[in-house]
Amino acid sequence: MAEVLIIAEIEMAQGREAEALEVLSELCEQTHAKDPGCLLYALHRVTGDDQRLILVEKWRSREDLDAHLATDHVQAKREREDELFAGQAKASFLESTGFGLPAMASL
Numbered sequence: 001m002a003e004v005l006i007i008a009e010i011e012m013a014q015g016r017e018a019e020a021l022e023v024l025s026e027l028c029e030q031t032h033a034k035d036p037g038c039l040l041y042a043l044h045r046v047t048g049d050d051q052r053l054i055l056v057e058k059w060r061s062r063e064d065l066d067a068h069l070a071t072d073h074v075q076a077k078r079e080r081e082d083e084l085f086a087g088q089a090k091a092s093f094l095e096s097t098g099f100g101l102p103a104m105a106s107l
Helices: 017-034 062-069 072-084
Strands: 004-011 038-046 049-059 090-094
Touching: 004 062, 017 038, 017 049, 017 072, 049 062
Parallel strands: none
Antiparallel strands: 004 049, 004 090, 038 049
């Protein structure tokens, strides 16, 4: 099985940042605790842009990602998306080029 790498860009709704971060904090905690196929789930703020966040995800397999997407903690975030976020997250699936040293060439 091939690992799955995802970079997701999330924009929080103006004035709803604290609530959005609370929901995302819970999502991260639940994902770390309950999703065994999760190898990395790291949320970061974009420097200089208080509305934008980047979520880096690494999953053991596509099946593990699909199981995560069906969890209650993902559904709880989805139920609040329209009020807390400015549109859908933009997700990009990544494939390593493998260039350079193997230990440094991929997430």
